[in-house]
Amino acid sequence: xxxxxxxxxxxRGVYQVCDIVVERGEGPxxxxxxxxxxxxxxxxxxxxxxxxxxxxxxxxxxxxVEKFLHQCIHVADYMPYLELAMKLSETFKWGESKTLLLNSxxxxxxxxxKISRYYRGKPGxxxxxxxxxxxxxxxxxxxxxxxxYKYGFYAYTPGVIRFPYPYPYRCVFxxxxxxxxxxxxxxxxxxxxxTFIDPDEAAAIVLEPIMGEGGYIVPPKNFIKGISKIAxxxxxxxxxxxxxxxxxxxxxxxxxxxxxxxxDLITVGKALASGLPLSAVVGRSxxxxxxxxxxxxxxFGGNPVSAAAALATIDEVKEILGYTRRLGVYxxxxxxxxxxxxxxxxEHRGVGAMRxxxxxxxRRGKEPYKKFVDKLIEEGxxxxxxxxxxxxxxxxxxxxxxxxxxxEVFDEGVERLERSIKSVMKMVxx
Numbered sequence: 001x002x003x004x005x006x007x008x009x010x011x012r013g014v015y016q017v018c019d020i021v022v023e024r025g026e027g028p029x030x031x032x033x034x035x036x037x038x039x040x041x042x043x044x045x046x047x048x049x050x051x052x053x054x055x056x057x058x059x060x061x062x063x064x065v066e067k068f069l070h071q072c073i074h075v076a077d078y079m080p081y082l083e084l085a086m087k088l089s090e091t092f093k094w095g096e097s098k099t100l101l102l103n104s105x106x107x108x109x110x111x112x113x114k115i116s117r118y119y120r121g122k123p124g125x126x127x128x129x130x131x132x133x134x135x136x137x138x139x140x141x142x143x144x145x146x147x148x149y150k151y152g153f154y155a156y157t158p159g160v161i162r163f164p165y166p167y168p169y170r171c172v173f174x175x176x177x178x179x180x181x182x183x184x185x186x187x188x189x190x191x192x193x194x195t196f197i198d199p200d201e202a203a204a205i206v207l208e209p210i211m212g213e214g215g216y217i218v219p220p221k222n223f224i225k226g227i228s229k230i231a232x233x234x235x236x237x238x239x240x241x242x243x244x245x246x247x248x249x250x251x252x253x254x255x256x257x258x259x260x261x262x263x264d265l266i267t268v269g270k271a272l273a274s275g276l277p278l279s280a281v282v283g284r285s286x287x288x289x290x291x292x293x294x295x296x297x298x299x300f301g302g303n304p305v306s307a308a309a310a311l312a313t314i315d316e317v318k319e320i321l322g323y324t325r326r327l328g329v330y331x332x333x334x335x336x337x338x339x340x341x342x343x344x345x346x347e348h349r350g351v352g353a354m355r356x357x358x359x360x361x362x363r364r365g366k367e368p369y370k371k372f373v374d375k376l377i378e379e380g381x382x383x384x385x386x387x388x389x390x391x392x393x394x395x396x397x398x399x400x401x402x403x404x405x406x407x408e409v410f411d412e413g414v415e416r417l418e419r420s421i422k423s424v425m426k427m428v429x430x
Contacts, residue, residue, distance in 0.1 A: 002033070015148070017377050018042075018386050025052025028405045028413075030386065038381070039413040041401050042388040046212070046244045046354070049271040050316055051402035057274045057312045064308035071304055073101075074297055080307035087314050088282045091253050094262040098288040100281045101302030105243035105269030106134025108279035109206065111296065112265050113138065115281065116204035116237045119290040123158070124202035126236070128165040129172075130214030130392060133206065133241055142206060144214060145392050161197045163189050165211070166223050169347045169358060170366065182220030190230065199234035204265075209255035212244035215391030216356035216398050218349050221259055228261035237264040237287065243279070244354075247271035248317040248403050251325035251352030258351055274313045278306035317403075324403040327410070328352035331399065334414050342421055344372060355399040356390065368393035372424055379420035385413055387420075 140155035173184035245255030265283035346360035
């Protein structure tokens with residue numbers, strides 16, 4: 001019945017990777033309509049950082065539901081909006097800041113672009129290969145992957161300029177050293193400021209600290225530091241897109257903290273409200289205040305129920321950052337064990353609880369093995385684990401459990417993942 005409903009009423013352009021119907025979720029687990037239990041290594045695409053239905057968040061939601069469901073900030077103030085704006089601003093460690101509340105990650109990125117262009121009075125928005133910033137027409141233009149995100153939509157917004165990005169495992173500059181790859185990417189970037197776009201016409205550089213949909217690519221620190229310095233030298237705003245890396249996913253509240261650089265604006269979404277729709281732009285007060293009255297906002301931005309959920313989420317995330325960093329070290333060790341055992345894994349990478357395995361046909365040639373990953377997701381469902389792919393080539397499995405997952409549950413997930421890898425290796429995929 002559910003499949004018939006999906007086929008009849010849901011547009012075919014809405015993709016799905018795990019062929020189950022979710023009935024309920026609790027902590028790191030989901031249960032399907034047949035009562036089967038799965039370990040969730042997808043967390044709704046890095047949304048459920050505290051797991052499914054975290055008790056303190058659910059309590060905050062229920063308390064707010066008893067008061068009122070909606071108020072628009074353009075009509076009257078309400079405390080959940082104001083308190084959340086304050087709490088998010090307090091996480092911005094780089095000076096006095098303010099916060100704009102919105103609904104989705106793409107909306108946050110769009111507003112960061114609006115604010116940047118207004119503040120600078122310049123049109124140019126600099127982005128990078130392998131990036132993902134959303135599915136609206138502007139954010140599609142900023143996104144790097146053509147299929148399935150951009151093809152057929154003619155998303156070629158003027159003013160968006162794309163540069164190469166240092167992907168150490170597949171460095172387009174031919175370097176085998178992450179640091180050298182980062183330096184070469186910086187050299188090309190500086191060259192591009194003479195040939196692609198003049199710095200005086202650039203409003204912002206928009207960059208994910210770790211590429212999310214692009215394949216969980218961790219850039220060399222020298223690249224991020226270099227880009228930050230270039231932005232500062234030319235007065236270009238540095239926008240850290242933290243929709244997937246924020247809210248403790250990396251073991252730091254903001255992923256940009258891992259790289260020890262200072263952003264001007266931060267965008268956040270996904271995990272902000274533990275599963276309710278909410279996003280924000282957080283940034284320097286002088287930049288945020290530059291826009292005229294009425295230039296920012298929206299009907300549902302900062303919905304009181306979502307804001308209440310976010311307030312509780314932030315409190316809990318702050319308490320467990322140390323645990324998440326330790327968890328990340330453990331995750332790295334366990335994934336390294338898989339890498340050592342299976343030649344089909346070309347690389348494992350990540351920071352904190354944001355990890356990935358890249359699958360290849362052979363390690364020498366590094367040919368992407370998308371068919372393996374597609375089958376691995378199917379086998380994962382059979383073995384009781386939910387997995388999700390990523391990457392321009394579709395050959396990366398992201399490992400994004402709740403950032404507070406117990407080590408014992410994570411170990412069980414790795415065992416189910418390994419069983420799935422073994423099963424797929426026995427299949428004929430050519």
